[in-house]
Amino acid sequence: MSMRDKVKDHYGLIAKLVSESKQPSGCCCGDSCCSVTGATRIYDLENLPSLPEQAVNASLGCANPLVFAKLQEGEVVLDLGSGGGIDVLMASQHVGPTGKVYGLDMTDEMLILANDNKERMGVHNVEFLKGYIENIPLPDASVDVVISNCVINLSENKEAVMSEIYRVLKPGGRLAIADIVATREVPAALQDMVALWVSCFAGALRIDEFERCLARVGFKDISIVPEFIYGKEVLGNPGGQLTGEEWEALDGAYAGALVKASK
Numbered sequence: 001m002s003m004r005d006k007v008k009d010h011y012g013l014i015a016k017l018v019s020e021s022k023q024p025s026g027c028c029c030g031d032s033c034c035s036v037t038g039a040t041r042i043y044d045l046e047n048l049p050s051l052p053e054q055a056v057n058a059s060l061g062c063a064n065p066l067v068f069a070k071l072q073e074g075e076v077v078l079d080l081g082s083g084g085g086i087d088v089l090m091a092s093q094h095v096g097p098t099g100k101v102y103g104l105d106m107t108d109e110m111l112i113l114a115n116d117n118k119e120r121m122g123v124h125n126v127e128f129l130k131g132y133i134e135n136i137p138l139p140d141a142s143v144d145v146v147i148s149n150c151v152i153n154l155s156e157n158k159e160a161v162m163s164e165i166y167r168v169l170k171p172g173g174r175l176a177i178a179d180i181v182a183t184r185e186v187p188a189a190l191q192d193m194v195a196l197w198v199s200c201f202a203g204a205l206r207i208d209e210f211e212r213c214l215a216r217v218g219f220k221d222i223s224i225v226p227e228f229i230y231g232k233e234v235l236g237n238p239g240g241q242l243t244g245e246e247w248e249a250l251d252g253a254y255a256g257a258l259v260k261a262s263k
């Protein structure tokens, strides 16, 4: 099974559990989950009650990209890997009825959950699309702002993702992404561990690699700021597979970061 299919299975299962209300609010699945902070620690508490409970419970992000996306009324926004739709639904309130927010995800169960959440919230300026972030199903220069929350690290072809973001952005458009980055080189054996990959760590780019990748496809004004440095206890020891030495090697090796750039 490819890594992409493993990622799909992982997030499909989470979506099902949330849809069936089998998970407690704020954190979906403990150590093996992408969410290393939980919705109540990422978002302003005052915004959460306006959202469907199932959207909040499905939150798997690592920070709030809307804080620095500075969305304006009437803008067209695209959320890559929109999951249960929490950032899409919040963004829909910022851009208003004259704006539009697309959520793109490859996992059927997540799309079902997101569409249910859209209906629960009764918003009309939102559309969820099925597809891959490496091959975005939108025309060139059609989007003002691309947001994403803890997704790009899951892709095995990050350069394709960056160039697709660049392609769909209008000239002068911007990206505002929350993602996990590596603060230093991580041993290759650890990067290959499926549990670390699907939980958003093993596939994380180093900050300098991320910057270079964005610059290569044409982005300017690039800024990557690590916000939360993760200790080894946050990563857990999936399946007890890591030796004590390997686990130590991961202490502080990853951070939740805010990534900005413009076209």
Ligand SMILES: C[S@@+](CC[C@H](N)C(=O)[O-])C[C@H]1O[C@@H](n2cnc3c(N)ncnc32)[C@H](O)[C@@H]1O
Binding pocket: 007, 008, 011, 034, 035, 058, 059, 060, 061, 062, 080, 081, 082, 083, 084, 085, 086, 087, 104, 105, 106, 107, 110, 131, 132, 133, 134, 148, 149, 150, 151, 154, 155, 200
């Ligand atoms: C960690 S979750 C984040 C969900 C959401 N952004 C949030 O903050 O709650 C990752 C999401 O990205 C989707 N995803 C992962 N890789 C993808 C890809 N290559 N193309 C499209 N969607 C992808 C998964 O299906 C999942 O819904």
